[in-house]
Amino acid sequence: MGTWLFFAVIIAGLIYLVAIYNRLVSLRNRFRNAFAQIDVQLQRRHDLIPNLVSTAKAYLDHERDTLTRVTEARNQAEGARRDAAERPDDGAAVDRLGRAESILSGSLSRLLAVSENYPELKADRAMADLMEELAATENRIGFARQAFNDAVMRYNTYREQFPHNAVSGFFGPFKEAALLDIEDPEARRAVHVAF
Numbered sequence: 141m142g143t144w145l146f147f148a149v150i151i152a153g154l155i156y157l158v159a160i161y162n163r164l165v166s167l168r169n170r171f172r173n174a175f176a177q178i179d180v181q182l183q184r185r186h187d188l189i190p191n192l193v194s195t196a197k198a199y200l201d202h203e204r205d206t207l208t209r210v211t212e213a214r215n216q217a218e219g220a221r222r223d224a225a226e227r228p229d230d231g232a233a234v235d236r237l238g239r240a241e242s243i244l245s246g247s248l249s250r251l252l253a254v255s256e257n258y259p260e261l262k263a264d265r266a267m268a269d270l271m272e273e274l275a276a277t278e279n280r281i282g283f284a285r286q287a288f289n290d291a292v293m294r295y296n297t298y299r300e301q302f303p304h305n306a307v308s309g310f311f312g313p314f315k316e317a318a319l320l321d322i323e324d325p326e327a328r329r330a331v332h333v334a335f
Contacts, residue, residue, distance in 0.1 A: 160307040164314050167298055168229065171291035171317055175228035178284040178320065182221045182241070185277045189214045189248075192270045196251065199261035203254050206247075213247040216240045231318030242323040248274075285320050292317040 308314035
């Protein structure tokens, strides 16, 4: 009787370890999939920017520096996106992506602020369509980023709980995942209210 109980405890323990391992794999795959959704939206954003810059170029002769900064920021963000897409569980790559996207957001904000000074550019139908597409894409990025960060939070929380942390440490490939933080310079700006 004692031998059967011993083997039953060992088998139950092994089943429990397998269940923890499988849950870690499942949660890791979910946050990787959530990152893939962000990647699609960031690619869409990056594809819109050259069209936006080329449309604005015709009107913004004196603002070449702004257009150059947007293009450079887009190229850096695209490189960071590709790097993070290859390794979404690499916290450093996700952090670099967040910083690059923040810089790009700031450059786009400056471009939009400059474009406000050119009524003919604001009236251009192609520019208006691109701005509408960009705004919709920004919303999709926000939703995808929230889903990714939620999936990362669930993964990290499960990974850090006892006894899951022992399993994740022993079986190796379950590193801490990083949240994607894209700082919006407009969100930090103080609201101006005039009476």
